Amino acid sequence: MISVVNEGQAIKHTDYWQSEQDRAGYLFLSWNAGAARLMVPDASEALLKEMHGAQYVIISKGEPEGRGALEHLFENGSDAPFVVHMLLEQSDRLLPEAEEGGDIVVTVWTRGGSQLQYPGKYRVVGTLPDLSPWQAH
Template sequence: MTYLYKIINDGMRIKSTSYWDSPPARLGLFAMTGNAGAWRLLVPDSHRRALPDMATARHVDIETGVLRDRQVATLWFDDGTATPFRLLLDQRMFDRALALSTCRQPLLVYSRDGLQQEHMIRRVT
């Protein structure tokens, strides 16, 4: 099923979005949206408690794969420990395809309250 929500951009940043009150957000689904060379992770209200775990990351790696016949992406918030925080997202929650890359690009983390964190994606594999 496809859900649509509106995003108004200001370059890499999000000015506003209707995501917070959308069915995916109410279901607790994270979303990834890209614009102007950056990725933005939208954290639903029910998962705001994960923000401190993401905040310790030195960088983020994204690993793509297949799980139960679905394209998925794991976001590794690498904080230099043996057990970094990670998120497993269905790639249908991305508004565009991930390109395999070792180019560094920004990852901005948003909650309903606005921009919470800025990270750098080290690679997408």
């Protein structure tokens, strides 16, 4: 279990970067105060370069092959935006389905702190990958 101490939308402290999840290279998503905080493992910090330049991030919850998962689409207006898929077990909780369509803040964190921040949207889809732009829903 990953421990996260919140300070509003910020992460005040977490043991994620001392965890097996970090050492195994798994991203972790923590939610608080209208923010989705995506924690990037030390070995994957190069992903920030791929995430950089997005206009916004769409987080879609779906069930590929019957397993709950999340898709993070870093929408940059291109035909091939950067996408991250993760299982629901890589998140500390889910937003209630009543929050679908609502605006959120998406921040990307490394051991060094908050690195990127984008406006975000949350939606529930049937299956993943979805990869559709926001206007398609």
